[in-house]
Amino acid sequence: MLYKATLQSLLRSTLSDGQCDRMLHKAHAVVALRDDGTWKLKYYDEENAGETVISGTSHAITLRRSGHVTSRMVFETSKTTEAIYRTEAGEIDMQLHTRRIFISTEKHSGRLLLDYDLLIAGETTARNTLEVFWHREIAP
Numbered sequence: 001m002l003y004k005a006t007l008q009s010l011l012r013s014t015l016s017d018g019q020c021d022r023m024l025h026k027a028h029a030v031v032a033l034r035d036d037g038t039w040k041l042k043y044y045d046e047e048n049a050g051e052t053v054i055s056g057t058s059h060a061i062t063l064r065r066s067g068h069v070t071s072r073m074v075f076e077t078s079k080t081t082e083a084i085y086r087t088e089a090g091e092i093d094m095q096l097h098t099r100r101i102f103i104s105t106e107k108h109s110g111r112l113l114l115d116y117d118l119l120i121a122g123e124t125t126a127r128n129t130l131e132v133f134w135h136r137e138i139a140p
Contacts, residue, residue: 001033005134007043013126039105058103075114077101095119108136
């Protein structure tokens with residue numbers, strides 16, 4: 001099933017020095033739900049001037065971005081994975097340690113929750129929670 005949706009994401013970060021940051025993002029997306037349980041969200045990110053694609057299964061999530069920042073992140077529960085993160089200033093050596101993945105997909109909506117640590121050069125720099133919600137857009 002393929003449909004247009006309204007998407008909202010919230011990234012909460014607690015940095016190693018205790019500071020907290022929140023980033024809220026809203027967009028129009030295209031959602032693909034497959035019979036085998038896999039799914040994909042795709043949307044244009046104006047701030048990054050490029051496309052973001054989030055796809056996954058019940059146990060692994062991939063997030064890819066293109067634009068000013070190019071990245072590829074893979075989240076797997078209880079695993080530490082290498083991440084590609086390139087900015088206009090250069091590439092950052094990053095790893096992700098995923099603590100929890102929750103995904104719920106319905107016929108016309110869905111929710112993704114990722115709890116993970118962000119490591120740079122092997123040191124934890126932030127504890128992050130990413131929540132993504134989407135709802136099918138109803139045609140007028």
